[in-house]
Amino acid sequence: MALLEVKDLSVVFARKGEREVRAVDGVSFDVDAGEVVGLVGESGCGKSVTSLAIMGLLPKRGVRVSGQATFDGMNLLQTDERTLRDIRGRDVAMIFQDPLSSLNPVVPIGLQVTEVLTRHRGMKGEAAKKEAAHLLERVGIPDPTRRLKEYPHQLSGGMRQRALIAMAVACAPRLLIADEPTTALDVTIQAQILELLKDLVRDSGTALLMITHDLGVVAGMCKSINVLYAGRRVESAPRRVLFAQRHHPYTVGLLGSIPRLDAPKGEKLRPITGSVRDVLPWAEGCAFAPRCFNRVDRCVDGPPELVWTAAQHGYRCVNPVMEAETAK
Amino acid sequence: MTLTGRKKEKIDRLGELAGAPEESGQSLLREAFKRLRRNPAAIAGAIILGLFVLIALFGPFLVPHDPVEPIGVDNGEVRSGQGIIPGISGEHWLGYDHQGRDEFSRMIVGARQTLWVGVVATFFGLAVGSLVGGLAGASYGLGGKWGRRLDGFLMRTVDILLAMPSLLLAVSIVAILGRSLLSVMIAVGMVSVPVFARLLRGSMIAQSSSDYVLAATALGVKRNKIALSHLLPNSLAPVLVQATLTLATAIIEAAGLSFLGLGNPDSAAPEWGVMLADAQGFLDVRPGLAIYPAVGIIITALGFTLLGEAMREALDPKLRK
Numbered sequence: 053m054a055l056l057e058v059k060d061l062s063v064v065f066a067r068k069g070e071r072e073v074r075a076v077d078g079v080s081f082d083v084d085a086g087e088v089v090g091l092v093g094e095s096g097c098g099k100s101v102t103s104l105a106i107m108g109l110l111p112k113r114g115v116r117v118s119g120q121a122t123f124d125g126m127n128l129l130q131t132d133e134r135t136l137r138d139i140r141g142r143d144v145a146m147i148f149q150d151p152l153s154s155l156n157p158v159v160p161i162g163l164q165v166t167e168v169l170t171r172h173r174g175m176k177g178e179a180a181k182k183e184a185a186h187l188l189e190r191v192g193i194p195d196p197t198r199r200l201k202e203y204p205h206q207l208s209g210g211m212r213q214r215a216l217i218a219m220a221v222a223c224a225p226r227l228l229i230a231d232e233p234t235t236a237l238d239v240t241i242q243a244q245i246l247e248l249l250k251d252l253v254r255d256s257g258t259a260l261l262m263i264t265h266d267l268g269v270v271a272g273m274c275k276s277i278n279v280l281y282a283g284r285r286v287e288s289a290p291r292r293v294l295f296a297q298r299h300h301p302y303t304v305g306l307l308g309s310i311p312r313l314d315a316p317k318g319e320k321l322r323p324i325t326g327s328v329r330d331v332l333p334w335a336e337g338c339a340f341a342p343r344c345f346n347r348v349d350r351c352v353d354g355p356p357e358l359v360w361t362a363a364q365h366g367y368r369c370v371n372p373v374m375e376a377e378t379a380k
Numbered sequence: 381m382t383l384t385g386r387k388k389e390k391i392d393r394l395g396e397l398a399g400a401p402e403e404s405g406q407s408l409l410r411e412a413f414k415r416l417r418r419n420p421a422a423i424a425g426a427i428i429l430g431l432f433v434l435i436a437l438f439g440p441f442l443v444p445h446d447p448v449e450p451i452g453v454d455n456g457e458v459r460s461g462q463g464i465i466p467g468i469s470g471e472h473w474l475g476y477d478h479q480g481r482d483e484f485s486r487m488i489v490g491a492r493q494t495l496w497v498g499v500v501a502t503f504f505g506l507a508v509g510s511l512v513g514g515l516a517g518a519s520y521g522l523g524g525k526w527g528r529r530l531d532g533f534l535m536r537t538v539d540i541l542l543a544m545p546s547l548l549l550a551v552s553i554v555a556i557l558g559r560s561l562l563s564v565m566i567a568v569g570m571v572s573v574p575v576f577a578r579l580l581r582g583s584m585i586a587q588s589s590s591d592y593v594l595a596a597t598a599l600g601v602k603r604n605k606i607a608l609s610h611l612l613p614n615s616l617a618p619v620l621v622q623a624t625l626t627l628a629t630a631i632i633e634a635a636g637l638s639f640l641g642l643g644n645p646d647s648a649a650p651e652w653g654v655m656l657a658d659a660q661g662f663l664d665v666r667p668g669l670a671i672y673p674a675v676g677i678i679i680t681a682l683g684f685t686l687l688g689e690a691m692r693e694a695l696d697p698k699l700r701k
Contacts, residue, residue: 107598148598155589158409158613167609168599214478219599241525274514 053125054082056106056227060080060119062096063105067114075101077283078119079336083227086257088250090270090291092210092306093280096329099263100149103229103282105129107146123227142172145220149232151212155204158379161188161215162200165222172223187199187218192248210241214248221252228253229261234269246273267306271295279303282331282339285358288363299367299374300344338369346371398453404635409632412694419693425686436495445472445482447489448648452480476670478662487672490650494680497565498629498631504569505630506623509576512538517581518607521588536582541575555629558631559645563640568633572626579622585616590614615693624688628681635677650674 063076076098082262083089091099104110108119121128123144128136138170140146146152156164158256167186169175181200188196189213204212213233222226232251242318253260262270270277270291274333277294279287279302287300298304305324333339337352344351348371360366396641416422422589452458457466458480467475474483516534519527541549548568559564587593588611596606635653643654652673659669 096543109594137600137602139600140598146595148595148600150589151592154595156592156596156610156614159609164596167596167601167605171599171605207397218594252582 055085055087055124056083056261057120057122058082059122059236061102061105061121062116063101063110064118066116067262075283076105079280079285079286080119080152080282081278081285083259083261083347085226085259085287086253086274087276088253088260088262088274089272091263091280092265092267092277093263094265094306097279097280098283099265103146103231103261103263107140107144107229108133115211116318118287123318128160138172138284141168141220141225142223143225143293144227144229145223145225146352147213147216147220147228147230147233150236151209152204153218154216155212157204160201160203165200165215168219168222183222184218189214191215191218192244192254194216197272205218209237210244213237213241213245217245221256221258224256225258227259227261229263231263232265233262234264234266242269249273266310267303268310281332283336284339284368285366286340286368287366289363290357293363293365297365298341298371299361300369301344301373302340304322304358304373305343305345346373367376382531384531392458412661412691414608415700416690416695419690421686422536422690422694425688425690429687430528430680432491432495436492439488439491443482443485443488445479445485447485447650450480452476452483452668454480454674460662460665461683463579465662465666465669467666467668472600475666475668478492478658483669483672486650487652487676490652490655492675493561493649494631494634494652494653494677497561497634498627500565501568501634502538502572502627505513505572506576506619508569509573510580510619512573513577513580514607514612514615516577516585517584518603518611519590520581521585521593522603522607523612531581535577538574538577540580541570546571546633550633551642552554554637554642561641561644561646564634564637564643567637568630571633576619578620580615580619583618584611587611587614609637618692621688621692621695622693628684628688631677631684635673653671691694 059080060187061076061079062074065073065075077350079102081091083090083129091102093099094135101110105117106123106128108131110117115249117129119129121274128139131139141162144165155161162181164174165187166180169183173183184200185196188199193199193211193214194270197213199207200212204215207215207224213236217233228249233249234245237245240294246269249260249262252258253273260273262274264270267277274291275291276288278285279300287294287303294303296326298307302324305322308322309324311321325345330339331339332352333354335353338344338356341347346369350370356370358366359372382569450458452466458476458478459490460478461479464478466472467476469475472484473480475486476488477483507641513533516531520531521527523530550571553567553570554563557566584607593606593610596610601610634643635651636655638651638653639657639659647654656670656672656677659666659673662669
């Protein structure tokens with residue numbers, strides 16, 4: 053059985069007097085122990101809401117969460133807050149997008165790391181400080197004992213994200229959720245942070261759910277990739293299968309909009325037209341249809357179903373891209 | 381001349397920025413303190429308050445005359461019934477008051493009680509207000525349905541306090557507790573409770589939706605720990621600024637209570653508010669008797685206000701470079 057099984061997860065934001073917004077609409081995916089799984093999509097497709105729902109971090113008011121998120125046999129969505137607090141940080145930890153705002157500005161880094169150690173591993177005083185320094189060293193922060201006394205604003209962006217990663221892996225969680233961990237960093241630091249995450253996952257056997265808008269980020273590290281669009285999973289496949297052949301026009305477009313070094317000279321980038329606001333409600337047809345280059349009349353006949361091929365490749369499209377060449 | 385001076389300072393600061401290695405472990409508070417030292421208003425406020433505190437601490441040992449002894453009546457110089465109250469002289473720098481006591485000595489000794497009442501009352505208001513506001517803010521920000529109910533209950537109670545005119549509230553508290561110095565302090569402090577409570581609550585609620593609180597929650601940190609070690613330190617700055625400003629109003633309000641005859645029951649003990657109240661019968665004879673304590677109160681309140689405003693600027697993240 054998978055370490056994390058997300059099944060039919062839906063999140064609806066409902067406020068009195070306002071139209072309901074279905075941010076996540078029946079999303080399912082698995083994360084096996086020690087495996088890296090990618091969740092890809094552009095802003096507003098529901099990927100961050102998915103991760104917050106799994107962690108139970110969405111506000112209780114005005115939010116309806118349904119479906120299942122089974123971690124190690126326990127449905128996290130049905131678990132009471134007290135048990136969740138024990139699980140968070142110890143068994144499942146999370147890394148956020150903006151390292152500066154995710155750190156408390158008036159508390160030294162050291163205290164923020166030892167806080168986790170005290171909470172879940174019962175460490176205190178010198179022992180906790182020592183372990184905190186050790187953790188900072190492990191995530192590649194030089195001179196850790198000095199850094200422990202410093203405040204977040206004194207660290208560089210990459211350093212801050214490393215500190216947050218140190219806090220997240222402090223208790224050797226079995227699942228790590230990284231919500232766009234490199235978005236706020238510049239490109240060279242991005243590569244370093246991804247490398248660090250890869251190493252940590254390989255050394256500790258932690259499973260990693262990698263949430264990103266950048267297919268390039270997941271290309272190098274994920275075992276399988278799920279592509280979300282407008283709250284639904286539109287394509288899912290093991291990495292090798294997906295990069296060899298993409299069926300859903302959205303995925304084709306995501307990859308086509310990334311510059312490649314091996315592209316023929318003079319080839320233009322092909323952005324996806326329109327924006328994520330131009331969606332069709334899923335009930336009326338494919339939400340991507342208004343922006344799709346492969347659109348046919350059948351697209352708006354009704355909601356498309358997820359179709360699976362033999363190679364564990366699923367796509368939600370009535371007129372899929374069947375040959376790599378047609379995408380060019 | 382001034383231009384070169386300013387230029388030099390600018391160059392020095394550039395040098396600081398370029399060459400000086402940043403001190404490790406420099407906290408936001410220390411940075412705020414640095415900004416405070418560069419602000420002339422803060423320096424002025426600090427000097428006024430420093431003098432005031434020194435006078436309050438050591439004044440009673442240095443005064444030329446006993447502040448409660450009616451020297452002027454004893455030696456026949458003061459006959460207030462006939463409107464004879466001598467003014468400034470070499471022996472008595474600010475003259476006598478209506479009971480023949482040395483006005484200068486009373487001003488100096490009175491500083492102590494004035495400061496003491498202001499500080500204790502403000503501290504009382506700060507403590508109670510922060511407790512109520514902190515509890516309400518934390519339970520609203522981090523708690524569920526019951527948290528919001530507790531917050532509602534606490535804040536409606538505070539609203540009731542806020543609905544009463546402050547002087548009326550203070551007068552009724554003194555009336556209930558009986559006339560004593562302590563009840564004056566409690567009454568004046570009570571008036572500022574709603575201000576502190578609302579301020580801390582608002583600032584804690586604003587902080588509770590910040591990313592670092594979410595991050596701490598995602599690490600399983602317990603709610604009371606989040607409230608105390610994350611929310612509180614980030615919410616305290618505006619409350620502390622308010623405390624310095626409240627000190628000024630507390631002194632004025634304590635003086636007001638004394639003026640109404642609800643101050644310290646030991647009416648011979650010198651206090652600026654009492655002195656002001658006593659002077660009202662002799663405004664036509666010796667207006668100075670009202671002016672000296674009034675100026676004392678104004679200058680002290682000004683000192684606290686200057687420092688408080690400067691602190692607000694220094695701690696405001698939006699005004700940082």
